[in-house]
Amino acid sequence: MPLRLDDFDYHLPEELIAQTPLPERCASRLLVIDNDRLEDRVFSDLPDYLNAGDLLVFNDTRVIHARLYGVKDSGGQVEVLIERPIGRHEALAQVRASKSPRAGSSLRLAGAFDVTVLGRVGEFFHLRFPDSENLLDLLDNHGELPLPPYIRRSADNHDESRYQTVYAREPGSVAAPTAGLHFDDALLERLAAKGVGRAWLTLHVGAGTFQPVRVDDLGEHRMHKERYVIPEETVDAIKATRAAGGRVIAVGTTSLRALEAAAQDGPLEPGSNETELFILPGFGFQVADALITNFHLPKSTLLMLVSALAGMDRMRRAYDHAVEQRYRFFSYGDAMFIAHRNDKVSHEI
Structure with a gap:
């Protein structure tokens, strides 16, 4: 049966939508999805789930005053x-x-x-x-600074720093790559000391990321275009990680989407391009083994993307658990780490 919009709906109490960030970036909660096991942790525990030789791929875009x-x-x-x-x-x-x-x-x-x-x-x-x-x-x-529409207040001076990642450097986005908001410099240093590598790409997030899906038959939906740049150093780091048996872990759906878009027509290559890639369950992933991400809106293309990676049933259980356990949702909310999948990624890099 074709996928329908209602397949990606869930009930979210409005009070769980985070309106402000926590005082400390890595104090957010972290729901770890490891195959069919769910673990409730905090984001500062992330190094416990990464191994020496794994590679984190970050989006270094910077939010502009749009x-x-x-x-x-x-x-x-x-x-x-x-x-x-x-x-x-x-x-x-x-x-x-x-x-x-x-x-x-x-x-x-x-x-x-x-x-x-x-x-x-x-x-x-x-x-x-x-x-x-x-x-x-x-x-x-x-x-x-353009805060998302579900944050019911205007941006203030605190948002000028907290709605940016600590590694933001390439201006062009109108929304933050929010999975990266949980990292601070101390956590990045801990990960480096453990032998976890890092690489960078740039995907400028457009305002269209908040546009609702307006068709019930998802085969009729068309994504907005977003431009990305993947440096040669990042492609080399991914190939070296794969050769050594490490995992490629996308930090955020923007990083994952850029990597998969760049590998749609053959081996992953460096360069700049635009993508309208729409990732739905059944998608054949070529690059990413795991994903760090926030919780996404009901019926959104981002919820569809994470369901493609983790599996629809697994993602439904994770979201039901997060609502029951009162996780904080969306841009200033908590995070999840999709650590493993039952089916293997088809690597062609």
Whole structure:
């Protein structure tokens, strides 16, 4: 039978949606899924489940100040959320207004500069920013950090650091790769001392990651595009890990999606590309052996992705357990480590 949207639904009490981060990054709880066994731990226990020779693959993207407020040239209020930059002076964006702006019109943003609406690209607006300043600099100076829609408050100064990973360095995302938020420098040092390797890639998360799936037949869903870069050093590290018998552990669904997208047409190769890869149960994984991830929204493509890796029944049990044990959910919530799968990954790297 084809997969349906309701196959990935679950009941989540609203009070379990984390609205603020814990004071310490690695104090979050950690649900370990080791085949059919569930273990309740804390994130600082992660080194107990990793071995010397394993490799963690991190997404080093940095969240930009992607939310802007302003007015249309007609005077109406407008809210702009950058989906992704396109070069130095253009971007795709979500635009919220009482009436959608027309192509050729202008938006006055942050009371400081004008942008031109070039047209539509699917559900997004194509915007042209002033040539006088780099787009990322404009956003940094005038925009706001965009917290996810399920966090019912505006970003504050604390979020400026806590909604970034400690290793964030490549600006371009409008949402954090949240599995990485649990790592602090001390934990990274402990993992390195144990002989766990680390490698990096960049996938800039777009605002489309929060878009709901609007079709019941999942075969009809189309993913938003995201750009990724996988360095040659990361590919070399993965090959060396595999040759030595270690595991490749993706830190977050963004890392996993980039790795699997880059291996869809043959052996894993370094480089830059865009992906619309939609990972559903039945997907043949080529690269990742294990995954560190947060808990995901009901009926979301990310829940479908982790169900593909762990198995649907195993993931249902894990989520039921997490709700029963009052885990904290979503971006500022707790984490899980999908440590092993019953079926083997088909490695072709």
